[in-house]
Amino acid sequence: MDESNYDEFGNYIGPELATSSEEESEVEHDVEEADSNHSEDEGPGLMAMELRVEAPQTQIVLHEDKQYYPDAEDVFGPGVEALVQEEDTQPLTEPIIAPITERKFQVDESAQLPDTMYTKEFLVDLLGHPNMVRNIALGGHLHHGKTALLDVLVAATHSWPEWDAATPIATPTTKMRQPNERAFGYTDVHRLERQRGIGLKSMPMSLVAQNTKGKSYALNIMDTPGHANFIDEVAAALRLADGVVVVVDAVEGVMSGTERVIRAAVREGLGITLVINKVDRLILELKLPPEDAYIKLKHTVEEVNNTIATCPHTDASMRVSPELGNVCFASASFGWCFSLESFAARYVDTWQMPVAPKELARRLWGDVYYHAERRTFMQRRAPDGKQAVRSFVHFVLEPLYKIFAQVVGEDEPQLRTTLNALGIRLRKADYAMNARDLLRRVLCHFFGPPTGLVDMCVAHIKSPAANARAKTENLYTGQMDGATAVAMRT
Secondary structure, X not given: OOHHHEOOOOOEOOOOOOOHHHHHHHHHHHHHHHHHHHHHHHOOOOOOOOOOOOOOOOOOOOHHHOOOOOOHHHHHOOOOOOOOOOOOOOOOOOOOOOOOOOOOOEOOXXXXXXXXXOOHHHHXXXXXXXXXXXXXXXXXXXXXXXXXXXXXXXXXXXXXXXXXXXXXXXXXXXXXXXXXXXHOOOOOOEHHHHHHOOOOOOEEEEEEEEOOOOOEEEEEEXXXXXXXXXXXXXXXXXXXXXXXXXXXXXXXXXXXXXXXXXXHHHHHOOEXXXXXXXXXXXXXXXXXXXXXXXXXXXXXXXXXXXXXXHOOXXXXXXXXXXHHOOEEEEEHHHOEEEOHHHHHHHHHHHHOOOOOHXXXXXXXXXXXXXEOOOOEEEOOOOOOXXXXXXXXXXXXXXXXXXXXXXXXXXXXXXXXXXXXXXXXXXXXXXXXXXXXXXXXXXXXXXXXXXXXXXXXXXXXXXXXXXXXXXXXXXXXXXOOOOHHHHHHHO
């Protein structure tokens, strides 16, 4: 560098320099001369190599003219609208990816009421007579069949073709392994209840059902959830009810949920009745002989009585037992439910027996045995007691086991003979059904509607008029001698 071209402050004072345009023209001229010389050396037959010389980028570019990223039009193409938002325009309460919401979360029947075997006016008229009304709460442990038991009442009083076409499902494991949209409970109207297979809310339902004598009653039933997290729903339902039907699985017996419901019912002073559900599991799953099945059922009844006895302020009148009429046996998945009196009434009507159904039912439980040769009932300690068979096993379980064996055996000629002897007529297409569907069809014809359950509720659960005084004294917090309390007690 020549120092004579700069002053003491470093400023250039020498001759004028060539401009950038002049330098570019000189570089281009040099490139053209190099190309011409190279082409002459290589000859016309060889491809000339291109000599690239990059010009120095010394021009000045303003900040607003700089482009670091491509425009939206270059990326997405012309005609596409691109909205640019700053990152703080979306509030923290709003998720980045919103979940899928379903506006309709319940099955709505408000537009069209379900078809029933009775008129809606008849139900309204019955509700106007408190003595013909029963307010009932269905309670029990999780998956013991409370909703399925209510489905049996609905199927007997409503036109419900989906229930008839659904495959019977006995256990939650089978339900999850073989999902069936038509097998959901009638009161499972919430979508979460249908997805999870459990009840979440107490669901009320009113219907008209007949007892064994053909008399109609209005039943206000509260189907309560069995999960421990929803015990508050059970407590609210018991406040509205005059009695509770405790549903117990015949295989599992009394569980923690069952004990909670029984203690709550005793605390509210409600009448307690028992339904031993899923009796079919003793036959199809455990494959117990009839005598062992009776011992298992008796043990379940004793468990319930022991739980009642451990509660405070209880007495012998709260004991449950089949011969007292406050215990029913059921298989809700196969659509049948009976009490000893309803089963005895079938014997009396079929064989024209000269005995009252209540008297026969009293001999169908406990240590009572039937001597087939003498046709008499006796105790085991009798001289000929060893040849006798327990009456419940002889009259109830053995015929039930025979029906199960005939249907599951798939021997159509023998099954036709048996059903004709029982007065059951099926269509030819019914015999082509699978075993579980055919078993439900046969047992529904054999047992008929659940009149035994209605008899139990009418006899052992007080009507609203009869229970008004006890309900008022237990729940009302105002003055008992006031006009309001007197009106509620009467």
